[in-house]
Amino acid sequence: MKKPFLITGFIVTLTINPLFSDVLSNSLxxxxxxxxxxxxxNLSGINVGGKRKPKVRYGNQIVRKTRPSTTVIGHYNNGKAxxxxxxxxxxxxxxxxxxxxxxxxxxxxxxxxxxDLQKMYEIKHxxxxxxTTVIGHYNDDKPxxxxxxxxxxxxxxxxxxxxxxxxxxxxxxxxxxDLQKMYAMKHIKSRPSTAVVxxxxxxxxxxxxxxxxxxxxxxxxxxxxxxxxxxxxxxxxQDISKPIVIKEAAENxxxxxxxxxxxxxxxxxxxxxxxxxxxxxxxxxxxxxxQKALAVNPQAVIPNYMSLGDSLKNEILEQKIMGxxxxxxxxxxxxxxxKTVVIHDLNHSxxxxxxxTKTKE
Amino acid sequence: MVxxxxxxxxxGLGLISxxxxxxxxxxxxxxxxxxTVKDANKALKLLTKGKQTWATLPKEGKxxxxxxxxxxxxxxxxxxKQLTAKEKEGAIASYWMQKKxxxxxxxxxxxxxxxxxMLKMAKKAKSKAKIPPFKKAKTGLKMQLAQEKVVSKLMKxxxxxxx
Numbered sequence: 001m002k003k004p005f006l007i008t009g010f011i012v013t014l015t016i017n018p019l020f021s022d023v024l025s026n027s028l029x030x031x032x033x034x035x036x037x038x039x040x041x042n043l044s045g046i047n048v049g050g051k052r053k054p055k056v057r058y059g060n061q062i063v064r065k066t067r068p069s070t071t072v073i074g075h076y077n078n079g080k081a082x083x084x085x086x087x088x089x090x091x092x093x094x095x096x097x098x099x100x101x102x103x104x105x106x107x108x109x110x111x112x113x114x115x116d117l118q119k120m121y122e123i124k125h126x127x128x129x130x131x132t133t134v135i136g137h138y139n140d141d142k143p144x145x146x147x148x149x150x151x152x153x154x155x156x157x158x159x160x161x162x163x164x165x166x167x168x169x170x171x172x173x174x175x176x177x178d179l180q181k182m183y184a185m186k187h188i189k190s191r192p193s194t195a196v197v198x199x200x201x202x203x204x205x206x207x208x209x210x211x212x213x214x215x216x217x218x219x220x221x222x223x224x225x226x227x228x229x230x231x232x233x234x235x236x237x238q239d240i241s242k243p244i245v246i247k248e249a250a251e252n253x254x255x256x257x258x259x260x261x262x263x264x265x266x267x268x269x270x271x272x273x274x275x276x277x278x279x280x281x282x283x284x285x286x287x288x289x290x291q292k293a294l295a296v297n298p299q300a301v302i303p304n305y306m307s308l309g310d311s312l313k314n315e316i317l318e319q320k321i322m323g324x325x326x327x328x329x330x331x332x333x334x335x336x337x338x339k340t341v342v343i344h345d346l347n348h349s350x351x352x353x354x355x356x357t358k359t360k361e
Numbered sequence: 362m363v364x365x366x367x368x369x370x371x372x373g374l375g376l377i378s379x380x381x382x383x384x385x386x387x388x389x390x391x392x393x394x395x396x397t398v399k400d401a402n403k404a405l406k407l408l409t410k411g412k413q414t415w416a417t418l419p420k421e422g423k424x425x426x427x428x429x430x431x432x433x434x435x436x437x438x439x440x441x442k443q444l445t446a447k448e449k450e451g452a453i454a455s456y457w458m459q460k461k462x463x464x465x466x467x468x469x470x471x472x473x474x475x476x477x478x479m480l481k482m483a484k485k486a487k488s489k490a491k492i493p494p495f496k497k498a499k500t501g502l503k504m505q506l507a508q509e510k511v512v513s514k515l516m517k518x519x520x521x522x523x524x
Contacts, residue, residue: 199522233523238516245515247450250457259453260437266452267440325435333389333427335420 066103073102074114076121087113090120128165135164136176138183149175190226197225197233200241201248213240271321282312388415389427391434401426458511465507472502 069085076082087102091113102110131147138144149164153175164172191197193208210225214236222228228236254262286305293300388401401415404426418426444452476495479502483492492498 195524197524199520199524201520230523234521237521237523241519241521242512242516243454245519246458246512247454249515250454251450254453254457258456259449260441262452262456263440263444263449264433264436266448267436267444270444322432325432325439329431329435330392331389331427331431333424334387335423 066101073110074118076118076125078125080121082114082117082121087117090117126165128163135172136180138180138187140187142183144176144179144183148179152179185227188224188226190224198237198240200237200244203244203248205237205240205244209240210236268321272317275317275320277313277316277320281316282309285312285316388423389430391427391431392438394434394438396427396430396434400430404430458508461511462504462507465510467503467506467510469499471506472499475502475506 067084069083069088071084072081073084073087074082084102087110088100091102091105092100099105102113105113129146131145131150133146134143135146135149136144146164149172150162153161153164153167161167164175167175191207193206193211195207196204197207197210198205207225211223214225214228215223217236217239225233225236283305286308290302293302386398387395388398389396398415401423405413405415405418408426413422415423415426473495476498479498480492483490
């Protein structure tokens with residue numbers, strides 16, 4: 001009677017074992033499909049189909065080889081040993097009791113668990129620096145305290161991050177720079193309006209000029225040049241420099257004869273704008289011209305008044321301008337050109353003198 | 362060849378004494394301002410196509426010529442006196458700028474690129490302003506591009522120091 005039972009038991013054990021392993025695989029698969037709520041173990045890194053630990057046969061049973069729970073599996077950042085049972089406990093927690101032994105996982109996944117434990121330990125045993133720690137300096141060498149950074153951090157993260165030391169180095173530096181910028185803006189020392197803020201080809205640009213320009217381009221929103229950062233200052237000075245550089249180049253490259261002509265044209269243009277010409281004046285001039293022309297040639301073809309409109313106006317304007325200028329003018333004519341006139345002229349430059357000597361030669 | 366030594370000596374003299382001694386043949390004066398024979402001959406060359414000079418001109422002709430040249434002389438002096446330094450600077454600068462710009466040639470393709478950029482910018486800024494077609498905007502754009510070229514050349518050479 002005993003023999004058939006033993007045989008049946010043996011067959012049942014052999015068929016059930018692979019069945020159980022399929023059940024474990026399915027459950028792990030289901031866990032992978034579920035979203036991780038703990039946020040600690042990266043379940044997506046776990047591979048259910050990964051290589052299993054080698055099987056060891058004890059008598060008739062096949063058992064997976066696992067290390068004792070006191071085995072040291074790694075070290076925390078302070079050198080303290082990480083014991084396997086800590087990893088098991090963690091694994092049990094995150095897999096909701098589905099995996100209880102670290103050794104059931106392939107090597108890659110075991111390493112992930114170890115890293116998680118190390119991270120958690122680091123966070124748990126994180127030593128925050130006191131609020132009075134100097135984390136940097138403002139532009140006037142006043143120290144930047146950690147508590148100031150904490151307050152700023154709390155404000156900008158709406159209370160989500162309260163301590164600077166929780167941030168990685170790069171972000172800590174950004175916070176420090178922000179604080180320094182804000183301090184510089186708040187404690188700005190504005191220079192007087194007579195201060196020279198820049199030079200363009202050694203020509204000074206005064207702060208008042210820069211302030212005025214800034215006010216006009218920002219529509220009055222920013223009025224102080226000293227409130228700008230270095231890049232903004234450069235851009236603004238470049239803009240202000242353009243007309244200065246153009247004027248300088250023009251001054252050096254336009255001859256005195258050209259300048260005289262430019263001034264003449266400009267002055268005449270200005271005068272023309274100030275004077276008025278009535279239609280009666282234009283008609284009177286037209287009639288006068290017509291009379292003169294007919295007196296010379298009675299068959300002369302006289303153009304229509306309307307077609308002469310602008311030229312008549314221009315002639316009258318010229319007459320008016322010149323008439324004013326020539327009033328009480330004192331003109332002398334030197335009929336004997338060989339007579340030499342000696343002039344003491346303060347306005348003659350040495351360049352002109354040079355030109356004259358050259359022409360003499 | 363210009364005698365450099367002589368020029369330097371004359372320049373030195375000019376610097377030592379602010380009053381320069383000028384000797385020139387004068388054809389006439391207008392309110393005390395001289396019109397030189399050189400000026401008169403220049404005008405005569407244009408008026409008579411080189412047929413007459415101050416020396417060969419009869420008395421009446423000389424008088425007429427000086428009276429003809431007088432307004433220009435007066436305008437020059439009055440303009441110099443009445444225009445402000447700013448006005449003068451501005452006028453010289455705009456004259457020089459136009460002179461420089463006229464020497465710069467901007468091709469149609471360059472203008473087209475600038476026009477397309479302008480269109481893109483307007484689209485990006487969601488501008489409601491009407492942009493004229495390329496044909497109409499071309500001349501203005503070319504002027505603008507030429508001006509930018511002149512200015513950027515100058516700015517490259519400029520020595521800017523921020524304090």
